[in-house]
Amino acid sequence: xxxxxxxxxxxxxxxxxxxxxxxxxxxxxxxxxxxxxxxxxxxxxxxxxxxxxxxxxxxxxxxxxxxxxxxxxxxxxxxxxxxxxxxxxxxxxxxxxxxxxxxxxxxxxxxxxxxxxxxxxxxxxxxxxxxxxxxxxxxxxxxxxxxxxxxxxxxxxxxxxxxxxxxxxxxxxxxxxxxxxxxxxxxxxxxxxxxxxxxxxxxxxxxxxxxxxxxxxxxxxxxxxxxxxxxxxxxxxxxxxxxxxxxxxxxxxxxxxxxxxx
Amino acid sequence: xxxxxxxxxxxxxxxxxxxxxxxxxxxxxxxxxxxxxxxxxxxxxxxxxxxxxxxxxxxxxxxxxxxxxxxxxxxxxxxxxxxxxxxxxxxxxxxxxxxxxxxxxxxxxxxxxxxxxxxxxxxxxxxxxxxxxxxxxxxxxxxxxxxxxxxxxxxxxxxxxxxxxxxxxxxxxxxxxxxxxxxxxxxxxxxxxxxxxxxxxxxxxxxxxxxxxxxxxxxxxxxxxxxxxxxxxxxxxxxxxxx
Numbered sequence: 241x242x243x244x245x246x247x248x249x250x251x252x253x254x255x256x257x258x259x260x261x262x263x264x265x266x267x268x269x270x271x272x273x274x275x276x277x278x279x280x281x282x283x284x285x286x287x288x289x290x291x292x293x294x295x296x297x298x299x300x301x302x303x304x305x306x307x308x309x310x311x312x313x314x315x316x317x318x319x320x321x322x323x324x325x326x327x328x329x330x331x332x333x334x335x336x337x338x339x340x341x342x343x344x345x346x347x348x349x350x351x352x353x354x355x356x357x358x359x360x361x362x363x364x365x366x367x368x369x370x371x372x373x374x375x376x377x378x379x380x381x382x383x384x385x386x387x388x389x390x391x392x393x394x395x396x397x398x399x400x401x402x403x404x405x406x407x408x409x410x411x412x413x414x415x416x417x418x419x420x421x422x423x424x425x426x427x428x429x430x431x432x433x434x435x436x437x438x439x440x441x442x443x444x445x446x447x448x449x450x451x452x453x454x455x456x457x458x459x460x461x462x463x464x465x466x467x468x469x470x471x472x473x474x475x476x477x478x479x480x481x482x483x484x485x486x487x488x489x490x491x492x493x494x495x496x497x498x499x500x501x502x
Numbered sequence: 503x504x505x506x507x508x509x510x511x512x513x514x515x516x517x518x519x520x521x522x523x524x525x526x527x528x529x530x531x532x533x534x535x536x537x538x539x540x541x542x543x544x545x546x547x548x549x550x551x552x553x554x555x556x557x558x559x560x561x562x563x564x565x566x567x568x569x570x571x572x573x574x575x576x577x578x579x580x581x582x583x584x585x586x587x588x589x590x591x592x593x594x595x596x597x598x599x600x601x602x603x604x605x606x607x608x609x610x611x612x613x614x615x616x617x618x619x620x621x622x623x624x625x626x627x628x629x630x631x632x633x634x635x636x637x638x639x640x641x642x643x644x645x646x647x648x649x650x651x652x653x654x655x656x657x658x659x660x661x662x663x664x665x666x667x668x669x670x671x672x673x674x675x676x677x678x679x680x681x682x683x684x685x686x687x688x689x690x691x692x693x694x695x696x697x698x699x700x701x702x703x704x705x706x707x708x709x710x711x712x713x714x715x716x717x718x719x720x721x722x723x724x725x726x727x728x729x730x731x732x733x734x735x736x737x738x739x740x741x742x743x744x745x
Contacts, residue, residue, distance in 0.1 A: 270534050277541050284545065289724065291618045295633065299716045301733060307726050342714035342736040347676050347684055349651055351635050352618050375637065375651050375676075377684045377711070395725055411683030 276499045278363055285396045286357040286366045286389050293398070294352035294372060299342045306330035310390055310397040317383070317403040318422035319438070321431025328432060329401075335429045347377040358452055361497035364391050367451040372403075379410040379417075386448050407442035418442050433477075451494045460491040540627070547623045550665045551630050551658050558667065559616035559636075562598075565606035571595035575659060575666045583674040583691040583710070586700025593701060600695055602642075609643030614672070616654065622721040630658040630665070631720045638677070647680035648689060653717045676711030688712050713738055 289308060296305035306329045309315070315323045315332065323332045334340070337348075355370040366389035374381030388400035408419040421441045424431050439446040447463040454461055489495055554573060561570035571591045574580065580594040581587045588597040602610045615636030623630040638650030657669040677689040691710045694700050708715035715738075719730035737744040 266531055270531065270538070273538055274534075277538055277545075280545055281541065284548070285724070288620055291620050292724065294618060295620070295635070295719070298635075299714075299733075301716075304723055304726075304730065304733070307723060341734065342716060344714050344737065344739060345712045346714060347711050349635075349675065351637075351651075373637075375649075379683070379685075397725060411685045 275363070279359055279497060279499050282359045282363055282366060282391065282396070283357045286359070286368055287355040289389065289396055289398060290355055290357075290368055290370055290385070290387065291352045293401075294350045297350040297372075298348060300333075300337060300340055300348070302330055302333040302337070302340050305333060308398050309401070310392065310399045313397070313399050313401070315401045316431075316436060317401070318405045319424070319435050320422045320426070321424040321435045322433035324432040331429060332431075336427055345377065347375070349375045350381075350383075351375065356452070358494065358496045360495055363497065365389070366391070366396065367494055367496075369448075369451060371406075374408075379408070379412075379419075380414065381408045382406040382442075384448050386451055402448070404437070404439065404446065404448050405441045406446075409442075414442065433479075449492065452496055453491075453493050460489075460493040462492055543627055544623050544625075547627055547630065547660070547665065548621045551621050551623070551632060552619050554658065554665050554667065555619065555632055555634060555654070555656060556616050558670070559614055562601075563613050565598075565602045565604060565610065565612060567595050567598035567604050570598060573667050574670070575661065575668050578667055579669045579671075581669075581671045581700075581705060583672065584693045584704050584707070586694040586704050587702040589701045597698060597700070600698065607643070609641060611639055611641035611647070613637075613639040614652070620721070628660050629668075632656045632658065633717075633719070633721075640677075648677055649680055649683070650677040650689075651675045655717050655720060657720075671705070671717075673708070673715070673717040674710040675715075678711075684711065707741060707743075709738065709740065713740070 293305060293308055296302070296308070306326055309326045309329050311326050312324075313326055313329060315329045323329055342348075350372040351374075352370060352372055355368055357366060357368045359366045368385060368387050368389070370385045370387075372381070372383045372385070374383065383403045383405050386402045386404075387398060389396050390399045391397075405421055407414055410417045410419070418441070421439065424434060449463055450461055453459055558570055558573050561567075561573070571594045574591045574594055576590060578591060578594065579587050579589050580597060585597075585600070588594050601612055606612060615638070616634050617636040618634060620633040621630055622632075632654070634654040634656070636652070638648070638652060640648040640650060652675050653673045655669075655671045655673070656667055658665050659668040660666075674691045676684060677691070678684045679687040679689065688711050694703065706715075714736035716733055716735055719733065722729055735744050739745075
């Protein structure tokens with residue numbers, strides 16, 4: 241389904257496009273308005289969730305961080321591979337980065353910027369493209385995020401955290417120094433699944449696929465690398481094949497909800 | 503912001519005409535409109551608060567102390583690092599001179615980016631809390647440039663329809679010499695100033711990097727609903743905190 245067809249379907253569903261305006265009852269108008277307000281609230285909640293994730297990373301609040309995830313969530317950061325489920329998210333953080341809490345001599349700020357949230361037409365699924373700017377005692381870092389979220393009983397949770405790295409450098413600066421991407425056995429714990437994508441960080445070049453089309457042309461921009469992107473399973477696996485088809489349009493984008501138009 | 507305004511306009515105008523139709527249960531519709539109006543107002547409040555704090559940041563960056571101080575309530579408080587608390591907009595305006603002359607001067611850089619907002623507006627729409635984070639880029643005449651990072655905790659209050667800052671507390675997380683970086687340099691935070699002492703001592707005692715400190719979270723976890731303010735503070739080997 242194209243984006244335009246999707247919008248048309250939405251308009252038809254809300255009866256705004258199909259029926260004359262006069263036939264719309266006050267109750268129907270209010271339904272449409274409710275949907276628009278809900279969409280704004282949902283976009284806001286998703287942005288906040290991502291920002292709070294960052295505040296918890298800063299200070300090593302791993303328990304509270306893991307509680308932002310759904311029970312069946314997946315997490316993949318850098319080239320480390322996939323961790324499956326909320327419990328493994330917590331285990332990964334506490335094993336790789338130490339027990340809960342900040343420590344003297346450490347600085348691990350993961351500031352969350354440039355959030356671009358979207359929600360599905362049924363207001364139940366959300367996505368974000370955003371980034372972190374890492375200012376740490378070790379140097380600079382620049383992860384990107386293409387995450388997914390789900391509304392469970394009115395509360396938004398992270399269902400998929402994909403954080404491919406763009407650049408990491410020591411305090412010598414990226415003009416002089418660049419760190420490699422991480423890999424599955426670089427540090428403990430071992431992942432549940434190997435990395436979904438093999439890519440190199442700066443000075444190499446890698447584009448994480450966008451979950452949304454170009455907002456002006458309406459066309460999906462598809463990086464040439466067809467299988468890239470941090471997904472729910474390793475390349476070629478049944479899990480990843482299913483995930484790539486679930487909730488995705490034929491052109492590879494997500495079925496993003498548009499607010500009902502007047 | 504325009505989306506919020508459109509919604510409000512729709513609420514006030516578009517629906518009002520439909521509401522006069524007698525065939526519907528007027529009470530139900532009126533209740534729905536009232537509920538939606540409150541939800542839109544809360545979104546507008548959050549937006550206004552984000553703009554207020556961003557505005558404060560833009561004024562603070564450029565040494566526009568009179569403008570910055572005017573954003574506080576009459577009894578508002580300002581606390582920066584370990585400098586202590588200044589109370590009331592007049593006292594705050596004078597305290598801001600500790601960061602440089604009004605309008606700054608050649609050789610000054612006072613950038614405190616206000617980013618990553620997490621605003622929680624009270625359901626009655628009268629008060630709010632905010633948490634912000636951002637980089638600092640500092641320079642003083644005759645001194646090397648400084649890189650830094652810090653967190654802002656703030657309370658806001660709506661007075662006669664206008665959001666104001668009731669309490670602003672900036673926590674210096676870390677500061678370093680521009681050329682050396684955190685691997686080689688950690689600059690300490692300044693204490694209370696002898697020339698213009700604060701009205702109250704610092705509300706919380708901490709060291710910036712290499713010390714570790716968690717500015718309290720003044721809101722509940724959005725998923726579990728549990729309070730976050732009781733998260734234990736990291737050990738501090740100088741003060742003995744947490745040992």
